Amino acid sequence: MAQSVEQAIQGGVTLVQLREKSVSTREFLELSLRVKEITTHYHIPLITNDRLDIALAVDADGLHIGQDDLPMIKARELLPNKIIGVSVSTLAEALLAQQQGADYVGVGAVFSTPTKTDAAEVSLDQLELIKKSVTIPVVAIGGINESNLRQVMAKGIDGVAVVSAILAKENILDTARHLHELLKK
Amino acid sequence: MAQSVEQAIQGGVTLVQLREKSVSTREFLELSLRVKEITTHYHIPLITNDRLDIALAVDADGLHIGQDDLPMIKARELLPNKIIGVSVSTLAEALLAQQQGADYVGVGAVFSTPTKTDAAEVSLDQLELIKKSVTIPVVAIGGINESNLRQVMAKGIDGVAVVSAILAKENILDTARHLHELLKK
Ligand code: NI
Known part of the structure; x- marks a missing residue:
C-alpha cells in the first residue's frame, strides 16, 4: 500500500473527496468538520462532493460536482475562489467541463467501487483519451487500489482521488496518521 | 378550500416551502427554478427547505432549517440577508431559535402529514404555548388542511406554511394560478 500511495502522490493531485448521500445535512456537516481538521493538519485539500452548502459551511477547499x-x-x-472539479465519464463531458471553467475533471469510476454504485464505468482507454484531450488536470476516481493503481497511473493522469480510503476505516484519525507517514516517505 | 386559504392569508405569513429529500441536487434545482418563477410572479416568498446550496442557486427568499x-x-x-426559519417542536427549541436570530419558527407537524413522516407531532396546546412565548412569527407547518385550519388559526399564530399543496399536484402552474385566484378574494 505504501508504494501505491507514494506513486499516486508522485503522479500529482492528492485530495480527499468527502461524499455522503444518506445522512442528514447536520451529520454530513459534523463529519466534514472532523475530516477538515485532519486534512488541514496534513495539508491535503478537502473537496466536498455535491453539497455546496457543506463546502461553504466547513470552508472546504473545493467542490466536486457530478452530472x-x-x-x-x-x-x-x-x-x-474555490477549486471545482467535475465528474465526467465521456470525452464530451470532459471538454464541456473544461470550457465551463472546471479546475479539474474526475474520471470514473475506472473500476467498480463500493462507495458509488451509480457511477458510470469508464475504460482505461477512455481515460487516456480524455487525458490527451483536455489541458486541465485529470484525476481518476473510483475503485482504485494498490492492485490496479499502476495501470491507471500509466495513462499519464494527474492523480487519483481518495474517496473511501479514509472513510471506510473506523478510526479516521489513525488512518489519516498512517497515510501521513506513507506520504512523507 | 377558498375560505381556508383566505383565512391563512388573513392570519399573516404565507409562503411556499419547497422540500425534496429523495431527488438529486440537479432535480431539486430544476424544480426550484420552476416554482421560483411562479412564486415571483405571485409575490409569494419561496423558502427552500434544508438545502442552503439550492437557496443560493435559485436566489430563494429564504431557508428553512430543521433540527x-x-x-x-x-x-x-x-x-x-435572507429569511431564515427554524423547525421546532418544543418550547426550548423555539426560544433557542429566536435567540440565535431566526426570522420565524415553524411549529409542526401539528397534524400528521404525508410529506414529512419524520416530523415530531406537536399538540395544539404546545403550539399555543410557543406562540405566547416568542416574539418572532410562528408558522404552523404540516398536515394543515381545510378541515383543521380553523383550529390552528384559533391559536393566534401568524400563518401556515404551504408545503405540499402545490407540489402534490401534477400541474404546478395550474395549481398556482388557482391558489392565486383564491388569494385575491
Ligand atoms: Ni503532521
Whole structure:
C-alpha cells in the first residue's frame, strides 16, 4: 500500500473527496468538520462532493460536482475562489467541463467501487483519451487500489482521488496518521 | 378550500416551502427554478427547505432549517440577508431559535402529514404555548388542511406554511394560478 500511495502522490493531485448521500445535512456537516481538521493538519485539500452548502459551511477547499449535481456554471458563480472539479465519464463531458471553467475533471469510476454504485464505468482507454484531450488536470476516481493503481497511473493522469480510503476505516484519525507517514516517505 | 386559504392569508405569513429529500441536487434545482418563477410572479416568498446550496442557486427568499440541518448560526453567517426559519417542536427549541436570530419558527407537524413522516407531532396546546412565548412569527407547518385550519388559526399564530399543496399536484402552474385566484378574494 505504501508504494501505491507514494506513486499516486508522485503522479500529482492528492485530495480527499468527502461524499455522503444518506445522512442528514447536520451529520454530513459534523463529519466534514472532523475530516477538515485532519486534512488541514496534513495539508491535503478537502473537496466536498455535491453539497455546496457543506463546502461553504466547513470552508472546504473545493467542490466536486457530478452530472446530477449543480451545473458547473452555477457552482462557479457561487464559489468564485474555490477549486471545482467535475465528474465526467465521456470525452464530451470532459471538454464541456473544461470550457465551463472546471479546475479539474474526475474520471470514473475506472473500476467498480463500493462507495458509488451509480457511477458510470469508464475504460482505461477512455481515460487516456480524455487525458490527451483536455489541458486541465485529470484525476481518476473510483475503485482504485494498490492492485490496479499502476495501470491507471500509466495513462499519464494527474492523480487519483481518495474517496473511501479514509472513510471506510473506523478510526479516521489513525488512518489519516498512517497515510501521513506513507506520504512523507 | 377558498375560505381556508383566505383565512391563512388573513392570519399573516404565507409562503411556499419547497422540500425534496429523495431527488438529486440537479432535480431539486430544476424544480426550484420552476416554482421560483411562479412564486415571483405571485409575490409569494419561496423558502427552500434544508438545502442552503439550492437557496443560493435559485436566489430563494429564504431557508428553512430543521433540527437535523445546518445549525442556525452557520445558516445566518452564510445567508446574512435572507429569511431564515427554524423547525421546532418544543418550547426550548423555539426560544433557542429566536435567540440565535431566526426570522420565524415553524411549529409542526401539528397534524400528521404525508410529506414529512419524520416530523415530531406537536399538540395544539404546545403550539399555543410557543406562540405566547416568542416574539418572532410562528408558522404552523404540516398536515394543515381545510378541515383543521380553523383550529390552528384559533391559536393566534401568524400563518401556515404551504408545503405540499402545490407540489402534490401534477400541474404546478395550474395549481398556482388557482391558489392565486383564491388569494385575491
Ligand atoms: Ni503532521
